[in-house]
Amino acid sequence: SQQGEEDPQALSIQEGENATMNCSYKTSINNLQWYRQNSGRGLVHLILIRSNEREKHSGRLRVTLDTSKKSSSLLITASRAADTASYFCATDDIQGAQKLVFGQGTRLTINP
Amino acid sequence: GAGVSQSPRYKVAKRGQDVALRCDPISGHVSLFWYQQALGQGPEFLTYFQNEAQLDKSGLPSDRFFAERPEGSVSTLKIQRTQQEDSAVYLCASSKDSLNEKLFFGSGTQLSVL
Numbered sequence: 001s002q003q004g005e006e007d008p009q010a011l012s013i014q015e016g017e018n019a020t021m022n023c024s025y026k027t028s029i030n031n032l033q034w035y036r037q038n039s040g041r042g043l044v045h046l047i048l049i050r051s052n053e054r055e056k057h058s059g060r061l062r063v064t065l066d067t068s069k070k071s072s073s074l075l076i077t078a079s080r081a082a083d084t085a086s087y088f089c090a091t092d093d094i095q096g097a098q099k100l101v102f103g104q105g106t107r108l109t110i111n112p
Numbered sequence: 113g114a115g116v117s118q119s120p121r122y123k124v125a126k127r128g129q130d131v132a133l134r135c136d137p138i139s140g141h142v143s144l145f146w147y148q149q150a151l152g153q154g155p156e157f158l159t160y161f162q163n164e165a166q167l168d169k170s171g172l173p174s175d176r177f178f179a180e181r182p183e184g185s186v187s188t189l190k191i192q193r194t195q196q197e198d199s200a201v202y203l204c205a206s207s208k209d210s211l212n213e214k215l216f217f218g219s220g221t222q223l224s225v226l
Contacts, residue, residue, distance in 0.1 A: 006154075031213065042116070042203055042217030043155070088154050090215075098212055099168050100145070102154040 005103055006089060012109040019076045021106040023089030024069075032065055032072050033090045033100070043088065046074075051094075079110045114138070118204050118218035125194045125225050133189040133221045137206030144187050145215065146179055147203040155203055161187060162210055194225045 035043040147155035163184040
């Protein structure tokens with residue numbers, strides 16, 4: 001079963017605009033990770049945010065985490081055509097289960 | 113190679129046939145995961161190994177699915193008596209330690225059961 005739910009399911013924007021994707025989850029977590037998947041390929045790790053962090057930056061990526069609302073957002077600034085991909089959040093389980101559970105993903109399309 | 117390698121890349125099986133999917137993780141990586149991904153969906157957890165120990169197999173959909181990692185490196189996912197609903201992409205991922213804070217994924221095996 002999926003732990004996370006991404007919103008929106010699909011997003012289409014113009015190159016240069018900012019893209020925001022949201023993720024909600026159900027259980028208490030140690031950390032939350034974001035991954036990118038290009039069509040027909042495996043997932044690539046983008047960024048990890050810990051439960052005691054509220055915001056984290058990496059290049060054009062900005063991630064926020066609100067543990068009280070059990071939600072996270074991924075912002076991609078100044079989008080490029082190469083950012084076209086599906087984006088997934090993944091969470092662990094503070095109870096100790098070591099599996100990572102992924103959401104359904106947001107399909108992002110950047111139009112040139 | 114430097115990354116996670118999966119073979120075959122594509123597999124077509126007749127219903128009822130047994131299949132074996134191979135994963136070569138990054139050398140020295142402790143953790144290994146198998147996921148199943150249906151078209152347009154997120155990866156669904158199947159099973160998790162820490163070295164040769166299978167610590168979690170709660171995601172395996174039925175007893176037709178079996179995974180092993182006998183020497184703590186290469187892993188095989190076996191599906192017996194395949195059914196059409198087994199058609200999906202099977203992804204393998206590895207992580208350098210048991211914290212699993214960064215997974216490295218292979219490109220997957222796309223299984224089609226006819």
